[in-house]
Amino acid sequence: MITYDEAFRRVMLYTNDFGEETVSLLDSTNRVLAESIHADRDFPPFDRSTKDGIAINYATFEKGINAFKIEGVLPAGIPQQKLSDINNCFEIMTGAVLPANTDTVVMYEDIEIKDDIATIKSVSNEGQNIHFKGSDKKEGVTLLDKGTLITAAEIGILASVGKITVLVKKLPKICVISTGDELVPVSIKPLPHQIRTSNVISLQAALLKENIIADHLHITDNKKVLEDRVSKAIDEYDILLLSGGVSKGKFDFIPEVLEDLGVEKIFHKVLQRPGKPFWFGVHEVSKTAVFSFPGNPVSTFVNYHIYFKPWFKNSMGLFYSDKYVILENEIKIQSSLTLFLPVKIKWVEGKLLANKIENNGSGDLTCLTEADGFICLTPKDLAYKEGALVPFFATKHTC
Structure with missing residues (x-):
């Protein structure tokens, strides 16, 4: 079992490039520019x-x-x-x-x-x-660099130089896979022993923020069926995000199936909570990246934000950077694991403060609606004091 820092380092070693494509001007919003944009005349073009x-x-x-x-x-x-x-x-x-x-x-x-x-x-x-003419930019100068995230401001620049189509970084094809016989579609009223499929819906919603419409595949707890359907998904998709089936249960076939299908295991299990059973690998031939998250709702949600999202940003050339918040209250750590704790944040006198939200563990889906993100606390003997600066993973745009 490896530490969170080592797991993160290994994940980031396998970032990928999915190519380029040309899209219409408005469809380039929130995409990554794959070409440099130059002024086709002075800005402004006249006094x-x-x-x-x-x-x-x-x-x-x-x-x-x-x-x-x-x-x-x-x-x-x-x-x-x-x-x-x-x-x-x-x-x-x-x-x-x-x-x-x-x-x-x-x-x-x-x-x-x-x-x-x-x-x-x-x-x-x-x-x-x-x-005055040319006081902003002269004809021929670079207005937008390759690798720029296109927002409404960049759309204005692109329109001003006549870019009705834009070359952007291609988005990956992603399939979100759920496993487990206890799961039923959202539209169905579950029996007492069943639950609705929520984890993968949350993942699909999170991916929409990245302009990605991910497909969903549900597979029952049958090893042969699992092997057949995951094999086809590996051939068809750039990324697989799985939820469930990676722990030690007798029906947790995912790790064995993935390795049988030629997915190289980079690691399995991390010294962290929640999300300890996380499995990550890359297919040797197709280079499909496989993020196999534990099935508990908070575990899936946390691992998406602390591993997949930074990996995706770097793959798109946006380059992830750490964010930090200040603890509003002291937090005592009684664990040998790195902890990811849900917090509410607020600005006070120019400082971003975080306050821990109490929750009932990795199965407490409702705490996610209250949290603005998660703080990362590595094991240490002494408590994290009020005012301590700690890493923060935002899960809401309000952050």
Whole structure:
């Protein structure tokens, strides 16, 4: 049996690359960019007004002239106009092209208009209220690097350079597999000796956050059936996420079946709670990664977040980094195992504090709805004091 740190290290050694694909602009949201994006013209592409007001030639104002005849009104979206007389002005709207022979915009709040004459009350400086051509980025410079996670902000950049399709990192094909004769579909009322399939539904929901629609396969506790169906899944999918069947029970066939099918066991069982029986391996030929989690709800949920999610992030080129929180209360450890404890978090005076949630062990599914994530506490003789900084795995976007 290995430590959590060693298990995590081994999992991260087997990150994978699933290739690239081209998708439509909006479908690239929350995907990872597989190409660098360059400016196809200056940003902004012209001198533009940032206020509603008038465009003037500042040299005229410096000469002591503060009343300007209005030659016209310039909305956004029309070609550049030219001021015929530098003693005059144009009314100009936000986003409009700055007219030739002008270099300063005075907003309406600082002028008075009467009989087509704009009288300036105050001007701060030459060039005010103008977003100058190329002041953000010059044509040809890199706007987005390969490996960038595409959010709404990046979508705006992609749209501005005309990317109606985008090259992104391909998402893996994933099958979530449940085992156990005691499990019945969510839609069926279980008998007293049965339970509804919830673990794999939680996994599928978690994968939706990563833009992955995972398939679900349920297999009964029959070794031959298990072998046949898992063999087909290995051929078809990049990743298998299994829940249940990895402990020491007489019907826990998963470890034996996986090894018989050519899945190299990287490790089985970790010195941690919950999730101790976790099994991880990689198929020798297809390179399918197999994460076989214990069947208890909290164990499955924890192992997904502490192993699979960092592994997936690194596989997509996003590179996982540790997060930490501050303990709000002292926690005593009486275990030789690394513990993952559910916590609520809150911001207090710029510090992220965590408070342990009491629960009834790895079968307590309801505690997951209360928790914002899990803290990681490695074994030690002394208690973790109030104010201690500890690793944190978020399970909710609010974190």
